[in-house]
Amino acid sequence: MKTYLKTAIYGIGATMLFAQCSPQKTTETEETMVEEEVKTPSLTMLWESEASLETVESVLYDPSSGKIYTSNIFGQNPQEKDGNGTISILGTDGSIVEQTWVSGLNAPKGMAIANGNLYVTDIDELVEINLESGEITNKWTVEGAEFLNDVASHNGVVYFTDMNTGKVHSYQDGAISTVSEGHDSINGIAVGADGTIYGLDASGLKKWNADGTTEILNSAVTGGDGLVVLGDGNFVASRWQGEIWFASAEDQTKMLDTKAEESNTADIGYNPSEMVVYVPTFFKNKVVAYKLNY
DSSP states (O other), X not given: OHHHHHHHHHHHHHHHHHHHHHHHHHHHHHHHHHHHHOOOOEEEEEEEOOSXXXXXXXXXXXXXXXEEEEEEOOSSOTTXXXXXXXXXXXXXXXXXXXXXXXXXXXXXXXXXXXXXXXXXXXXXXXXXXXXXXXXXXXXXXXXXXXXXXXXXXXXXXXXXEETXXXXXXXXXXXXXXXXXXXXXXXXXXXXXXXXXXXXXXXXXXXXXXXXXXXXXXXXXXXXXOOEEEEETTEEEXXXXXXXXXXXXXSOEEEEEEOTTTTOOOOBOEEETTTTEEEEEOBTTOOEEEEEEEX
């Protein structure tokens, strides 16, 4: 009888001890798995084009055709009306498909596609280029413009910034209007799938509310050049000096820094299906492609 009682008590004690230990091990394992799943956003270089794109300022990927467009200033002065600016076409492998697809521009910068046309800012003008023919079909001089820069489009409306005057303009149905102003050194602009406008200026990464007011989402990523909306509150932003950031309202991670190589990172482009970021290097005269990992 005593032997049985001792055995039973030992068995109950062992069971309780095992029950107490097991949840702790499971919790530790789950926490380890969560930690392993958190990845730091990064960029992996895929290719770089030939260095024949003279002062390449902006890159735009067209998902409908698979073409990559670049705007090339040609020269040191981004405000000089010299008629030397061009648009080139690259393949997704970095090959230069057409070195001079469009010529006769001055200092072309940001680009966006809408209504079968490519829209490009050119100092104080918005230029319309037919995608099929490559012909310049229209030019609109923007009153009071000084340094038109980045461009974005949504549902046929084209939005573009003036870095010097701090204004955001829009183009639709042959008319240009000012939709917002008072933004210090505003450059990069992008539009989300729901039509929300985002921008980069001296105060950081901001968004436009439905009533026209703005709010700062991230005050650390300031003075940005190119902007990509990834969705779920995440963005990729470039700084001309040679930095590319992964940013959200909560945090930011510097994914690339090429300042030591004196290689700029101007108005970036993005291929969402392949998650590839295209970086124009400005004075290095080439485009570098990176795989986005996050």
